[in-house]
Structures are given as C-alpha cells and as structure tokens.
Amino acid sequence: MSMGAPMSSLSKPAGVSELAVDSGLQDIAEKVYTGQRLTREDAIRLYQTNDLPTVGALAEYARRRSAGAGKERYVYYIHNMHLNPTNFCVETCRFCSYANPAERGRAYTWSVDQVLAEAGRGAALGINEIHMVGGLNPACDLAYYEDILRAVRAKYPQIHMKAFTAVEIEYLANLEGLTYEEVLKRLVDAGLGSMPGGGAEIFDEEVRSRMAVKKTPGPVYLEIHGIAHSLGLKSNATMLTGIGESIENKVDHMLMLRGQQDLSGGFQCFIPLKCYYEGTDIEAEVQEPTAADLLKDVAVSRLLLDNFPHIKAYWIQLGVELAQLALSFGADDMDGTIGEEKITHAAGAKTPLQLAKERMEELIANSGYQAVERDTIYNIKAVAQSEPRLIETPMSERLSAIL
Numbered sequence: 500m501s502m503g504a505p506m507s508s509l510s511k512p513a514g515v516s517e518l519a520v521d522s523g524l525q526d527i528a529e530k531v532y533t534g535q536r537l538t539r540e541d542a543i544r545l546y547q548t549n550d551l552p553t554v555g556a557l558a559e560y561a562r563r564r565s566a567g568a569g570k571e572r573y574v575y576y577i578h579n580m581h582l583n584p585t586n587f588c589v590e591t592c593r594f595c596s597y598a599n600p601a602e603r604g605r606a607y608t609w610s611v612d613q614v615l616a617e618a619g620r621g622a623a624l625g626i627n628e629i630h631m632v633g634g635l636n637p638a639c640d641l642a643y644y645e646d647i648l649r650a651v652r653a654k655y656p657q658i659h660m661k662a663f664t665a666v667e668i669e670y671l672a673n674l675e676g677l678t679y680e681e682v683l684k685r686l687v688d689a690g691l692g693s694m695p696g697g698g699a700e701i702f703d704e705e706v707r708s709r710m711a712v713k714k715t716p717g718p719v720y721l722e723i724h725g726i727a728h729s730l731g732l733k734s735n736a737t738m739l740t741g742i743g744e745s746i747e748n749k750v751d752h753m754l755m756l757r758g759q760q761d762l763s764g765g766f767q768c769f770i771p772l773k774c775y776y777e778g779t780d781i782e783a784e785v786q787e788p789t790a791a792d793l794l795k796d797v798a799v800s801r802l803l804l805d806n807f808p809h810i811k812a813y814w815i816q817l818g819v820e821l822a823q824l825a826l827s828f829g830a831d832d833m834d835g836t837i838g839e840e841k842i843t844h845a846a847g848a849k850t851p852l853q854l855a856k857e858r859m860e861e862l863i864a865n866s867g868y869q870a871v872e873r874d875t876i877y878n879i880k881a882v883a884q885s886e887p888r889l890i891e892t893p894m895s896e897r898l899s900a901i902l
C-alpha cells in the first residue's frame with residue numbers, strides 16, 4: 500500500500516538526499532519521497548543509523564505530506580485534564596509504580612461524586628476533554644464506570660470522555676462475564692467518547708514475560724481496538740520503551756499496529772512512551788532510552804506508521820525541551836494541558852504537572868510550528884495567534900545541545 504497522499508509540491512528537505520547517500524539511507528529516502536510503504540528492514544536500518552538529522556528530516560517530510568495542504572506546520576494540542584479514579588491494581592507489571600507496595604499503601608478509590616468534583620475543577624478551567632484511566636480494581640466494576648460517565652455527561656456535556664485502555668476493557672469484560680463488545684457498547688451508551696492508547700506496552704511475548712505482564716497480549720489489545728473502531732470510536736495506540744526491548748521488538752510492535760489500522764482504521768495517534776523507574780526494580784536489568792533513542796521512536800513511527808494521521812510528542816514524559824525537538828522529528832501533537840497527571844509522576848517524572856494553554860502555544864511557536872487547539876477527534880477549535888518562530892540554528896547544533 501502506498502502512503503496515500505499523492506506526491507505534492509513539497510520540496511525534498513534541503514541536503515537530505517546527500518546526507519542519505521552518506522549514511523546509506525538513499526533507497527529509504529527515495530521510498531519516502533515517492534510514497535512507498537517502508538518495510539521491517541527499512542525501519543530497523545533507520546533505528547541502527549547514526550545519522551539522526553537525516554532520519555529526522557525524512558520524518559519531517561512525511562509529517563508535512565500527511566498534514567495536507569496549508570497545515571504543514573500545524574502542531575496540535577488539547578485543553579484537557581487527566582483523571583485516575585483509582586490507583587489500586589490487581590496486576591503486578593514490574594515497570595509500573597502502581598504495582599509497588601509504597602504506591603499500594605497510598606491506594607485510593609474515588610467515589611462517583613469525587614470524580615465529578617474533579618471534573619468540575621476542569622470544567623471551570625474550560626477543558627474540553629477528560630482522559631480517564633486507572634488500575635484494575637475489583638471495587639470498580641462496570642456499573643461504577645457507567646455511573647461516572649453518566650454523571651459527567653449530565654453535568655458537563657461539553658466535555659469529551661476519552662477513557663479506558665484496552666487493558667481495562669479486557670478486565671471489565673472478565674469481571675462481568677461479558678464480551679469486549681458488550682462492555683464497550685454499555686460504556687458508549689453511558690457517554691464514552693473515545694479510547695486512549697495505553698496498555699500496549701511492547702507486544703513481544705518474551706519481554707512481557709520478563710516484565711511479568713500478564714494482561715492483554717498484543718492480539719487482544721488489537722482486537723479490542725478493532726471492535727471499538729467498528730462501533731465508531733476513535734482510539735490511540737502506544738508503545739512503551741526502556742523495559743528491555745530490542746529494536747526489532749519496537750519495529751514489530753509498530754507493524755502489528757499498522758496491520759490493525761489497515762483493517763479497522765480508527766487509530767488517530769501513535770504515542771511512544773518511555774518507562775520511568777522510580778518505585779520499580781527493573782532499572783539494573785534494562786537500558787534506559789537515550790534522547791536519541793526517543794527521537795528515533797518518534798521519527799521511525801512517523802515513517803513506518805504511514806496510516807496513522809498523528810504522532811505525539813508526549814511532553815509529560817519526554818520533558819518540554821525534547822518534546823519541542825521531537826516536533827522536527829515527525830511529531831505533530833504535543834498532547835494536552837493535562838491538569839494533574841499522576842501515573843508518570845508516581846514513577847518519578849520531573850516534568851511540570853500542567854502547562855497552561857498560552858505556554859503550550861508559546862512552546863510550539865518557539866519550535867517553529869503553528870499551534871492549533873483541537874478537540875479529541877482532531878477537529879480544529881482555534882489556530883493560535885502566535886506566529887511560528889524562524890529557527891535558524893542548524894539541526895546538528897540543536898541536537899548536540901540536547902544529546
């Protein structure tokens with residue numbers, strides 16, 4: 500399958516062809532320019548090369564083409580908040596601080612009224628999305644989540660509920676003795692608007708076994724998203740790195756997502772995530788991704804996932820500086836203003852807990868892009884007034900400042 504969009508009048512990035520020759524990537528560059536789908540081997544070579552500027556420039560080219568005419572420099576964000584109604588989880592994934600005893604000692608489960616009060620704080624700030632995920636908690640059954648969705652919809656109908664990872668859907672189905680489709684239909688009836696992408700981790704079974712991941716194998720994750728798409732829900736997809744995975748594991752993970760997207764088409768955005776180790780015992784046995792690795796996850800996903808419209812630079816994990824640089828490596832979404840994020844910060848992330856809209860727009864403009872406020876399903880709400888800044892510093896210098 501081709502990359503879909505006809506070859507436009509986009510000019511090739513200056514100097515990339517020559518760089519690609521130097522780094523042996525010319526054949527891949529030609530495929531990108533002519534809209535051919537990349538192979539597993541192509542993606543592995545993009546990960547293996549030291550020529551980071553060329554990988555970034557190719558991904559930037561692919562991003563601009565995918566964006567469509569007039570939107571080449573658009574970078575999206577959403578005014579949202581995260582809600583985690585419970586941090587208690589019956590699973591024990593080794594990379595997750597929700598599973599550690601200290602976090603369990605602080606376990607909480609909110610009542611429907613508490614969730615509603617939190618939603619009210621967001622509503623007062625004008626948010627238009629709640630991203631709600633939580634642990635697998637037997638005290639939180641399907642009726643509890645239906646009550647939450649109904650209560651939020653009744654009181655704040657303007658807020659889109661993006662909620663429940665595929666892992667939570669699988670858990671609720673098992674808890675209630677229902678099919679995935681029955682669970683999803685009941686949640687949609689109660690007010691579910693779309694699904695986030697969390698819980699994919701890395702699909703490779705050997706890595707999952709080392710990390711004690713017993714939930715939702717890759718094919719089940721894909722099946723649940725496929726069912727959601729068939730019901731008209733949009734969803735996102737993720738990949739977690741820094742848990743002992745290889746380059747091949749990452750590429751195969753993306754290829755499974757690409758295959759599902761060919762079938763069901765409802766993924767909006769791919770989000771590469773990195774593991775934070777605080778409260779876990781895995782740090783000594785895994786390799787922490789470098790900044791270059793994280794930029795390659797963004798760039799390779801943009802190039803390999805030719806059927807995903809958006810790639811996210813999740814600033815809460817990457818940190819603001821690296822997220823800004825990731826915009827020149829194929830990302831076109833900075834996620835949201837967030838409100839209060841708990842999961843990554845429970846595991847030691849030192850990024851700010853929230854970014855105001857104005858600050859978000861300034862960061863995007865300072866990276867050379869046009870900030871655009873979107874809703875959950877990528878309808879444009881407003882194009883920011885702030886003009887994209889002209890970036891004159893060569894990419895090699897920008898990279899050496901951060902790598």
Ligand code: SF4
Pocket residue numbers: 588589590591592595596597598633634635666714
């Ligand atoms: S990663 Fe998800 S399923 Fe695993 S322990 Fe953490 S919250 Fe539970």
